Amino acid sequence: MGLFSTDCEYCGGSGADETCNGCGLAVHYDCAREKGHLQVKQESGGLLSSGTTYYRWNCPNCGRVKEGQA
Ligand SMILES: [Zn+2]
Ligand SMILES: [Zn+2]
Secondary structure, three states: OOOOOOOOOOOOOOOOOEEOOOOOOEEOHHHHHHHOOEEEEEOOOOOOOOOOEEEEEEOOOOOOEEEEEO
16 A cells, blocks of 8 residues: 555545545545445535535544545
8 A cells, every 4th residue: 555545445446535634544435434434414404505514534544533524
């Protein structure tokens, strides 16, 4: 595994969606969610908006938590 590899840690595929700030580990959102390391929280929006989706990912390598909006 290279330092700046963009291969997903879970499935080994390329084109990872997310990279850890701590150790550089790269993952797909879908793979992380399957493993239970990624939690997604959908906030209900207003009448016209679809709301915001927040995600929280626990890096399986260094344990760092990354949060953001999807
Ligand atoms: Zn993957
Ligand atoms: Zn990490």
